Amino acid sequence: MPDVTALPAPGPDAAPRHPSGYRGRFAPSPTGDLHFGSLLAAFGSWLLARAADGEWWVRIEDLDPPREVAGATARQLATLRAFGLETDAPVVRQSDRHALYQAALDRLLDSGAAFECHCSRSELAASGGIHRRCIARRRRDRPAIRLRVPDGSVVVFDDAIQGPQRQDVATEVGDFVLRRADGFWAYQLAVVVDDAAQAISHVVRGADLLDSTPRQILLQRALGLQTPAYAHLPLVVDAQGRKLSKSDAALPVEAADPLPALRRAWIVLGHDPAALAGASDVPAVLAAARSAFDPSRIPRTLPAPAVATIVDTDMASTHPDAMIGAGPPGRG
Numbered sequence: 613m614p615d616v617t618a619l620p621a622p623g624p625d626a627a628p629r630h631p632s633g634y635r636g637r638f639a640p641s642p643t644g645d646l647h648f649g650s651l652l653a654a655f656g657s658w659l660l661a662r663a664a665d666g667e668w669w670v671r672i673e674d675l676d677p678p679r680e681v682a683g684a685t686a687r688q689l690a691t692l693r694a695f696g697l698e699t700d701a702p703v704v705r706q707s708d709r710h711a712l713y714q715a716a717l718d719r720l721l722d723s724g725a726a727f728e729c730h731c732s733r734s735e736l737a738a739s740g741g742i743h744r745r746c747i748a749r750r751r752r753d754r755p756a757i758r759l760r761v762p763d764g765s766v767v768v769f770d771d772a773i774q775g776p777q778r779q780d781v782a783t784e785v786g787d788f789v790l791r792r793a794d795g796f797w798a799y800q801l802a803v804v805v806d807d808a809a810q811a812i813s814h815v816v817r818g819a820d821l822l823d824s825t826p827r828q829i830l831l832q833r834a835l836g837l838q839t840p841a842y843a844h845l846p847l848v849v850d851a852q853g854r855k856l857s858k859s860d861a862a863l864p865v866e867a868a869d870p871l872p873a874l875r876r877a878w879i880v881l882g883h884d885p886a887a888l889a890g891a892s893d894v895p896a897v898l899a900a901a902r903s904a905f906d907p908s909r910i911p912r913t914l915p916a917p918a919v920a921t922i923v924d925t926d927m928a929s930t931h932p933d934a935m936i937g938a939g940p941p942g943r944g
């Protein structure tokens with residue numbers, strides 16, 4: 613029998629929260645160097661944590677080895693340090709936490725909330741990939757494990773930046789994967805287990821993850837976990853409206869020269885560059901940003917051409933060689 617007390621896990625990462633009650637996090641995946649979109653998520657989540665007099669933790673989401681780039685974790689952490697964004701607790705790596713995910717999965721299987729699925733991608737193509745019941749014609753050696761999403765599973769939540777959200781998870785997403793047929797943990801399960809085990813109170817990340825949030829809330833309910841508050845930062849897109857991390861503009865931020873990117877992120881977060889004008893080093897910029905920061909100024913969306921201009925001016929023109937090989941870390 614799995615240990616039903618395994619979640620949330622008492623342990624080094626479940627330290628009591630700061631007296632403010634606020635604990636935020638930044639959770640990049642080591643799929644490349646930090647790019648401007650990931651810096652925005654790091655800086656935005658850090659500012660919101662500091663504005664609430666709370667903590668800010670860094671977690672490495674390294675559960676997808678085929679997508680990982682050797683050395684990326686160390687470079688991402690070095691870049692965060694160069695930007696003055698220091699974690700308030702030891703960095704946790706998801707690759708060290710398989711037992712926690714397994715315990716959660718066992719609980720869901722035991723309660724009947726999760727089930728083995730032998731359906732193939734091609735079998736689900738007719739329903740647009742949405743799984744409502746198993747239609748597999750043959751058993752696979754290694755089935756996937758899915759969460760059963762009953763009819764009427766409508767999740768409503770209020771995002772601090774994006775406003776009221778609603779998703780009918782049953783019809784729009786269907787029964788979703790918790791452990792993939794290739795044996796890897798699904799992002800949705802790992803992030804829910806870790807946010808609970810680390811007692812994260814506020815999840816601040818890019819709006820590309822907004823449509824994952826209802827699945828995570830359903831999983832929290834199935835596991836009897838608290839739901840944190842959510843704030844999804846506006847997505848940085850290029851002039852063609854493509855998500856930055858998928859476009860040529862996904863250039864690494866320059867750890868050796870952090871001030872231009874910090875100033876750009878400040879503007880993209882809806883703030884007046886004059887507030888940072890007198891600051892000439894990273895500690896001074898962060899101190900000025902903390903004192904002038906106003907969460908209500910963060911925009912829901914960004915006008916693509918304006919952002920492309922802000923991003924391209926300093927990055928594309930000065931680092932044309934960096935256009936190659938940029939990955940999409942900062943998944944959240």
Ligand SMILES: [Zn+2]
Nearest residue numbers: 729730731746
């Ligand atoms: Zn199935």
